[in-house]
Amino acid sequence: EVQVLESGGGLVQPGGSLRLSCAASGFTFSDYAMSWVRQAPGKGLEWVSVISGSGGSTYYAVSVKGRFTISRDNSKNTLYLQMNSLRAEDTAVYYCAKNSRYCSSTTCPTLVPWGQGTLVTVSS
Amino acid sequence: QSALTQPASVSGSPGQSITISCTGTSSDVGSYNLVSWYQQLPGKAPKLMIYEVTKRPSGVSNRFSGSKSGNTASLTISGLQAEDEADYYCCSYARSNSVVFGGGTKLTVL
Numbered sequence: 001e002v003q004v005l006e007s008g009g010g011l012v013q014p015g016g017s018l019r020l021s022c023a024a025s026g027f028t029f030s031d032y033a034m035s036w037v038r039q040a041p042g043k044g045l046e047w048v049s050v051i052s053g054s055g056g057s058t059y060y061a062v063s064v065k066g067r068f069t070i071s072r073d074n075s076k077n078t079l080y081l082q083m084n085s086l087r088a089e090d091t092a093v094y095y096c097a098k099n100s101r102y103c104s105s106t107t108c109p110t111l112v113p114w115g116q117g118t119l120v121t122v123s124s
Numbered sequence: 125q126s127a128l129t130q131p132a133s134v135s136g137s138p139g140q141s142i143t144i145s146c147t148g149t150s151s152d153v154g155s156y157n158l159v160s161w162y163q164q165l166p167g168k169a170p171k172l173m174i175y176e177v178t179k180r181p182s183g184v185s186n187r188f189s190g191s192k193s194g195n196t197a198s199l200t201i202s203g204l205q206a207e208d209e210a211d212y213y214c215c216s217y218a219r220s221n222s223v224v225f226g227g228g229t230k231l232t233v234l
Contacts, residue, residue, distance in 0.1 A: 035223075037170075037225075044127070044213060044225060044226070044227045044228040045162070045164075045170065045213050045215075045225040045228070046225060047215075047222065047223040047224065047225060050223070059221045059222060061125070061222065062125065095169060095170070100172070100175065100181075102175055102176065102179075105217075106221070107217060107221040107222060107223060108158065108217065108223070109158055109159065109160040109175075109215040109216055109217050109223050110158075110160050110172065110175040110176070111160075111170075111172065112171075112172045112181065113169075114169040114170055114171075115169065116169055117169060
């Protein structure tokens with residue numbers, strides 16, 4: 001079964017850092033681009049970032065560019081999101097998702113499956 | 125990149141059909157047939173319902189269908205059922221290698 005499972009969320013102070021992880025199983029991890037999407041409490045979905053299967057291409061939303069870094073370790077089947085200079089508005093559930101096999105490019109709106117999410121709270 | 129525009133809420137009675145619109149621009153919905161729709165049940169992760177404007181993944185009911193005209197994509201649910209009550213989000217590829225979501229629509233089955 002294809003699965004992705006996020007971890008690493010928690011409470012962090014404004015200006016602090018946090019690294020999220022996403023463990024993947026059930027598919028050849030290096031064959032697929034992977035994305036992070038977040039959802040603030042009671043709000044809608046917001047695309048955050050995507051990384052190609054090789055890790056050679058990365059793209060970011062304007063709201064996080066320069067503060068967040070997406071990376072992957074294909075030997076460990078794990079995706080990461082390093083979040084620095086965190087702000088209150090970064091508070092959200094962060095989902096990891098795999099690009100569908102239907103995607104023809106790294107940046108793709110067809111994501112399946114999604115993990116259950118990990119909550120990041122930025123507050124003093 | 126601005127979010128795509130969806131109605132905040134729609135409602136319908138069991139057995140009826142409803143349509144949720146998703147309006148973007150020529151930089152996203154209007155220029156690419158790369159629009160997906162997701163269903164999110166309370167407290168759950170989003171589930172892919174439609175991709176590439178009109179295509180249904182295996183396992184998704186044929187009561188769900190998608191279409192697009194100009195800068196506006198639409199999701200139609202026919203034969204509405206109580207289990208369809210959820211939040212629905214559209215999502216599109218956008219110029220300059222980004223992805224943009226709609227603000228979400230809460231579907232209420234009366």
